[in-house]
Amino acid sequence: MFEIIKSGGWLMLPIVFSSVIALAITVERYWTLRVAKVRPKEQLPQVWLWIKNQELDANKIKELKQSSLFGFVLAAGLTTSRHGREAMKDAIQEAGDHVAHEMEKFLNTLGTIAAISPLLGLLGTVLGMVDVFSDIMLQGTGNTAVLAGGISKALITTAAGLSVAIPAVIFHRALARKIDELLVLMEQDSAKLVEAIYNDGSSNKK
Template sequence: MLLFILTMGVMPVVQAKDIDVKDLKSDLEDVSQRLTKYRDEVLIEKASVAREMNKMEEELLIKRREREIVDLGAKGREAKLYSLRKSVATFKKEADYIEGALKDFSIEFDLRSRPGHQSELGQVENPDVVTRVKSLEKAFESVNSMLGGEFVKAEVVTDGGTLSRGTICNLGPAGWFKDDSGKYYGSVEMLSGATHGRLNSDVNQSDVEALFAQGSSRLKLDVTGGKARAISKIQDDPLKLFEKGGVWLWPILTIAFFSTVCGVIKFIQLSKIKEPNADWIGNLLTYVNKGDLDAAKSACAGVAHPVAEVLTKSIDFVSAGANVVEEVVYERIIGVQSQLQKWLPFIAVTAATAPLLGLLGTVSGMIRMFNVITVTGTGDVKPMAGGISEALVTTLFGLIVAIPALILHTMLSRRSNGVVQATERLSLSFVNGLKSK
């Protein structure tokens, strides 16, 4: 019994020693390879079955649609066909719109490309949609490269009209140039439709040298691509407005000149008139009552006021009575009023006519703009700028002339009426003094 127990205890040890580990590993690898191969075959079968299923589903969908069309009848089929044609037309419009947008973008990209980023679309005849999409991708690449700053080799047009080759530092829409010889430097302005940038020598040479040598410098940045600089030049140069005003600006300026001359002459004339003091009429009546007419005329001669001339002429008729003197005074006052109102109507006409001439220039400019639209369409507003400028500038100058002319006429008319009223008041005081004698 003990021998049996010992034998049973030894048997597992002997069997473990008899098993070959290498054979087990080989069998395991063989099983693993067969499992992998089986899985690959299953995947291939699944893909094949999935394709067959998709194909059968498509065929089933087509059959169902055919069955639906059969069930619809003739009218239903016509309605369905109409709906499909309408959808096709809508998709075609969308495709045409997208193609047109890509075309406009590619053209605009060619026109506005910075130096060193010109597109190849200009060299391709009738580019297709794929080519235009590539242009869009290139535009994004150009924007990404310029936003971080880049140095590229390119040619620019100098102030002398010659091409100079050098290095351009592009930073977004702005760029600075330095030629290989170091003779030309400055900011680069890209004009619409131009193949080369134009050099503006508006920066300090040391700043440009520092930019290209060290990669950093303090420079003025025009993020509008030169438009802000052009607008600044227009605003700083008033003569540009005269050029844009057209032919109707000159009549406005002509009447403004004559109105100014008349206003200045009238202002000088009225500023010389000084109203006599309160005792002057009393002294004049004293001389007249004493019969010393020469002294009375001398007293009138020392007064710088129209009433002096009126009363000087009236003194000669004192002997005829107060009523005759009164008639002479009214006659002379009419002449004084006419003299003081002289040239004022022209200023009033200027104030009324200048806005009308401006409106006439506006209508002329609008007609010119619509004529340009008839030829070029509304895609580009630059050809219409001349007509718009003429329309707005003439209105501007019309108001600039009319408002000061209206103010000047009001002030001079009020001053003139005040002088006439003072003349009437002093003359009536003199006549009443004679009647009370």
Template sequence: MDDIRAMATTLFAVIEASGEVTWHQGAIVNREGRKSEADILLLGPFTALYKLGEEIGFLNYTAKSDTYYALSHLPKQQMRKTIKHYMAGEGDTVTMDISRGAALRQLTHELSLLDQIPKGGPIIWPILIIFAIGILIIFERLFFLFRIRCNGNDLVKRIEDSAIADTWKNAITFIKKMRKKPMARVLEAGLLSHQEARENLENSLQEAILKEIPPMERFLSTLGMLAAIAPLLGLLGTVTGMIETFHIITLYGTGDPRLMSGGISEALVTTMLGLSVAIPLMLAQTLLNRSVDRHIGELEEKAVTLVNIIQKYRNTQ
């Protein structure tokens, strides 16, 4: 009965301690393995947090040495933000570990994408090269499309004003000042042929538009090809990883799963990386194609508008 009473007393003490929150300064072993003075926050009997300068994280407690150890991995940013607000008295919620360290150990063993990439074997390097080339193409295309933007409505309005005043030379001079823009070059081709018949005028404009299309579509097919190759390389890494796994099973059997983990990790990481590269590249190619189609459609629209303006005011003058 004495043992039962002692056990009940201990359980009640644990229940009471689970609602206690204490704050004090003490020594901890930081993530570099050195002892440091830090602010320690104890939440119940299982959870310990620390604040060391701007660093906030969880602590493990070792009863044998009576020492707090900072976890090697910091919590996620949102979790750190919640803990920081709680420590500053600005929040009433905080993350706790009620699993007596199991959840904290899981946090320690979590791997980020950068940690997983080296486990993918040699196939990851071609995939990363494809990603780097794709990113360069995307930024180059974005810069190009941003540079060629112009207000086609203003250009057409200026041309129409010149047509009303029968000053075609002024319109041509104005357009030539903006020859760096595809829209201006197309309209210039039409103005230079404003005395031609409608059919010849339309042919000149169509020829000018066709000259502008290749620079706009440059590298987009290459981007689509890279997006298609990346998952195929990931699949190749999957196959090579599984071949290595089966080779290890042939030599050592299935008694130790750790022997097979390397091949399985290579198989899964390359597939994940290939898809992670292909998806944004495909999305970027689709958006860039739509932007180019919009620019080409605007060129064709303004070309038709210019033909109508020339025909209207040429016949009335």
């Protein structure tokens, strides 16, 4: 493997570095965006139980805010619930935008890696082909072994760039889809809480 990287030239260094960054981002995002961590299933029933039992106070809201991203959204809504339905919805929307930003962290970097890796590979191939034609000018076309070796060396960077870009594109789209699904679920659950509070006439319970 090291020999292949070495034979690809200096442009293999940014390609390999990009692959390490892409792998780190993918692992970190999948670990961070686990459903059990972002939107625990028991959180909404627990909040509603607190409200029904009139146990919801400032300490519980603070605990809720720090527990998960979904808890942050719910806490924002509950904090403003005494000001009316629209105020609660606006607070939830604002908190949801903040949460979406947090969930999309590093995705732009992953997308950039997916875009530039094949370009780096192509640049390496072009530079390699320039070297091949320089050899042709100096040695002629008689030494086919040198030409074949030069062309093979030039194509290594393209293969390496594509090997990084293809998984990066796949995981970027998969993560974006996962984030969209989580945001939809949080939006639906938040709407349920708003409706439950105001339909139950308990908007002043806190």
